[in-house]
Amino acid sequence: DAGVTQSPTHLIKTRGQQVTLRCSPISGHKSVSWYQQVLGQGPQFIFQYYEKEERGRGNFPDRFSARQFPNYSSELNVNALLLGDSALYLCASSQTGDPQYFGPGTRLTVT
């Protein structure tokens, strides 16, 4: 079975621009979570969606938003990019909340 997929793999953006990251969960998984991982740190929780509803939000500014579609795929949007937004963005899916299975991530570089 296919695992969690994310696109794009890599992305380079300029400060002030907007970016959209995409995630497809494992088939049958209805929950999707987004995490940000900066170099040398563990992943930090951004959002969780279940059945298209937001179930949790981490300590991130309103520039970050997300949504989940009827097919359970998800998008993460970041507006007004800052240099500090450069990170590996991880998507994880789960069936009942645990364990969460992660995708390969999207490497975002903001210049």
Add this chain to the structure above:
Amino acid sequence: EDQVTQSPEALRLQEGESSSLNCSYTVSGLRGLFWYRQDPGKGPEFLFTLYSAGEEKEKERLKATLTKKESFLHITAPKPEDSATYLCAVQNSGYSTLTFGKGTMLLVSP
């Protein structure tokens, strides 16, 4: 606020030299403790879930244990392919999100 502290930050072992990684945690109601392996530039790979003190899980050369305050990941006779960053995370009983530690970077030399 849930907190996870992993030690050591980095560990270098010779092939065959067994050791343990530590994960100390504080959480208001533990729903589960998770171990993941992460290779450079890739997403974390799920290894184990532990739910209650005294529980143990094994997979090949890895064994995870859990007490009320910490978890250990024991690596027996490691091989170079075990080199990776090992992440520990806790799940609060009230939420489904994961709180991660910073990880332990393991390097196994032949």
